[in-house]
Amino acid sequence: MLRLVVLISGGGSNLRALLEASEDAEFPARVVAIGADRDADGLAHAEEFGIPSFVVPFGAYPDREAWGGALLEQVRQWDADLVILSGFMRLLPPAFVHALRPNLLNTHPAYLPEFPGAHAVRDALAAGATQTGASVIVVDDGVDTGPIVVRERVPIQPDDTEGVLHDRIKHVERELLVQVVLDIANGAVDLAALR
Template identity: 65%
Template sequence: MLTLAVLISGAGSNLRALLEAASHPDYPARVVVVGADREAEGLAHAEEFGIPTFTVPWAAHTSREAWGEEVAAQLDVWNPDLIVLSGLMRLLPAAVVARYAPRIINTHPAYLPEFPGAHGVRDALAAGAEQTGASIIVIDDGVDSGPILAQERVAVLPGDTEAALHDRIKPVERRLLIDVVRRIATGELALTR
């Protein structure tokens, strides 16, 4: 059984989908802990499913490195097989990435390498793209530049707002994430740097 730690910053819709999938006896992975960089509303999903949580507030640390050291200390308590960044809006420090690589994956609301960074949906709209997508990647030292594990296109519709487009991307992200974690757990998908 693959054990997962999930790190979030917000509402945790991908987290909820993963918790629901993992609650089925035939799903080969279990979430053992959920962490956040703030008092994220998504932590309520973990509590509902009886999953322990931790919070390492960004603002309480003097540097990204100090924050990352505390995140790593919390993760080490649980020793997860895989770390899932699911809406975590902070870049992990290079030392943290190196410590766990290649066992950190991330969801991203764009068809990478198109539109990396924190505003992938907004950037796709600003560029006038006719399509964007969702990607699941292995984290590396760059910004959304790691090996792509799965991705799928999503059409940009006339008159799309950032919220409307993001709402259409989210279900694709959830489905890809659940499938990628399953495939990692069963050995169908290997993690590489």
């Protein structure tokens, strides 16, 4: 049984997909803790599902490295097999990334390497793209530059707004994330081979 720690900054829709999947006794992973860098709305899922949670506020530390050290200390307490960034909107310091790689995953609302960064959906629309996608990657020191575990195309409709398109991408992201966790647990994906 894989032990997952999920880090969030917002509503935690990908987190919820993992929590719902793990309600099935056959699903080979469980979320053991939920962390955040702020008082995120998604922490309500922790309470609803009875999962321990923690908050390591970025502003409480003198710099990114000190904050990353405190976050890593919290994460390590849970003896996780995988740490998943689920809408976690802070850049992690290299020491945090190196301590957990390759078992540190992130979801991204684009078909990487297309449209990296915090505004991927807006950027895809601004570029006039006819398709974008969703990706799950191993986190590295760059911004959305890590090895791609899986990605899937999502068409862009002519009348799509940023919100409508993002909702459609999120649906695919959730499915990909749950499948990746299942594939890692079953040995179909070897993260160490993706370095």
